[in-house]
Amino acid sequence: MLQVSSPSRRDVLRSASGAVAATTCGAGCGRHADSSSSRPAGPTEAPSSDAASDRATPAGHATRGPVRFPGLPPHIAHGPRGGDAVALTFHGQGDAELARTLLSAAERAGARVTVLAVGTWLDEHPEMARRVLDGGHELGNHTMRHRAVCALPAAEAYAEIAECADRLRRLTGAIGSWFRPSRARTATDLVTRLAARAGYPHVLSYDVDSLDFQDPGPDAVREAVLGQVRAGSVVSLHFGHPGTLTALPAVLDGLRRRGLRAVTTTQLMHSDGVAATAGPGRRTETG
Numbered sequence: 001m002l003q004v005s006s007p008s009r010r011d012v013l014r015s016a017s018g019a020v021a022a023t024t025c026g027a028g029c030g031r032h033a034d035s036s037s038s039r040p041a042g043p044t045e046a047p048s049s050d051a052a053s054d055r056a057t058p059a060g061h062a063t064r065g066p067v068r069f070p071g072l073p074p075h076i077a078h079g080p081r082g083g084d085a086v087a088l089t090f091h092g093q094g095d096a097e098l099a100r101t102l103l104s105a106a107e108r109a110g111a112r113v114t115v116l117a118v119g120t121w122l123d124e125h126p127e128m129a130r131r132v133l134d135g136g137h138e139l140g141n142h143t144m145r146h147r148a149v150c151a152l153p154a155a156e157a158y159a160e161i162a163e164c165a166d167r168l169r170r171l172t173g174a175i176g177s178w179f180r181p182s183r184a185r186t187a188t189d190l191v192t193r194l195a196a197r198a199g200y201p202h203v204l205s206y207d208v209d210s211l212d213f214q215d216p217g218p219d220a221v222r223e224a225v226l227g228q229v230r231a232g233s234v235v236s237l238h239f240g241h242p243g244t245l246t247a248l249p250a251v252l253d254g255l256r257r258r259g260l261r262a263v264t265t266t267q268l269m270h271s272d273g274v275a276a277t278a279g280p281g282r283r284t285e286t287g
Contacts, residue, residue, distance in 0.1 A: 064133065064174040068201040069269055074192045077205040079268035081232040086255060087265040089180070089206060091142055091213075092117035092132075094240025096125040102245050103135050109252045111262035113137050115239075116180045116204070119144035119164035122171060129171035138264035140178035140204065141165055148183040150191050158194045165198050177266050178204040185209070185236075204265060206234040213238050218247035226254040234265060 069076070079087065088106075092099075092115045106113055115132045117139060122129055132139045143149050144163040152160065160182070165175040179200035181187045187195065187203040195203050208228040212221045221243050225235055237244055255262060263271070 064139065064172055064177060066175065066177060066179075066200050066202070067266055067269070072202065074196070074202055075186055075205055076202045076234075076269070077186075078207040078234050079232040079265075080271050081230070083231055083271040084260055085263045085268045085271040086229055086231065086233045086235065086260050087114055087268040088235050088237055088251075088262050089114040089116060089204070089265060091180075091236070091238045092128075093121045093146065093238070096128055098242075098245065099125075099128060099239045100131060102239065102248065103131065103137065105245070105248055106137075106252070106262070107135050109249065109262075111252055112264045112267070113262065114140060114178065114204075114265040116140040116142035116178065117164070117168070117176070118142050118146045118182070119167045120146070122164075122167045126171055129168065133172060138177050138266055139168065139172065140176040140180060140265075141168060141200065142180050143182040146182040149181045150184045150188045154190060154194065157191055158197065161191075161195055161198045161200075165200075175199050177264075178202070180204045204234070206236040208233045208235040210235060210237050210244070212241050212244040212247075215241055215243055218243040218250070221247040222250045222254065225251050229255070229260070231260060232268070232271075234268070 079085065088111065090102075090113055103113070112135075115137060117129070117132075119141075129139060141161065141164045143160040144167070145160060147156075147160060149157050149160050161179060168174065168176040175198070179195045179198070179202075181191055181195075181203065184191075186205050192203050208225060210221050210224045212224075216224075221237075225237075225247075229235060252262060
């Protein structure tokens, strides 16, 4: 893989593409074996005790809480292969100013992303929860402290999931649309059960790993994504890495040239054209 030196934080902020710097998601995030899923059937929104209604966003699907997709397994690694959508998912840590720059760059290109936020990051930067949603993006749960959640005892693993869900609920009125385990590509059966107990019917994995947390440089990130991506892909990326952010415009341009569009993960799962059934106090929109 091509190695390219990363630009400085100042250079990234000055660049037209935008970028995000400093803190990694952590070594080992996304190095475990993949598990694939079948093509989604029509989705149905899971019942929730959270009565907060969801606000429509430019992204199209206005749900902020988890959605249940009947017929799909608990682990989801990709969406429908027959459409033209892909989901860029970002592990949410790092410098908040640079994260805002990345989100703005995505918005200028007409893209929407999914941010799986770490709870301690939300504690440090509570304004970022609303910034993600206000940009039409999607927000999810990446555990409270970004520990190796699949290696923890049940009580500690559940606390990691539930505490981050609580942060999201306090900041947005809902627990977020998806759960992704920290420092693991797929969840163990135990963590999957604990996530369901916390309110997440599916655990989000991915089928394209950019390996951007290794800081290989923007060209390598672009090549890794565009070399693997296809319709329905869920791509793993990270805040906190200048190379990722410098690569973003080229990644989005490469998708566009292939007739693909970057949408939120919930939009991706709806991209077979089947509308969700909204539960009490919630709504979804298909566009």
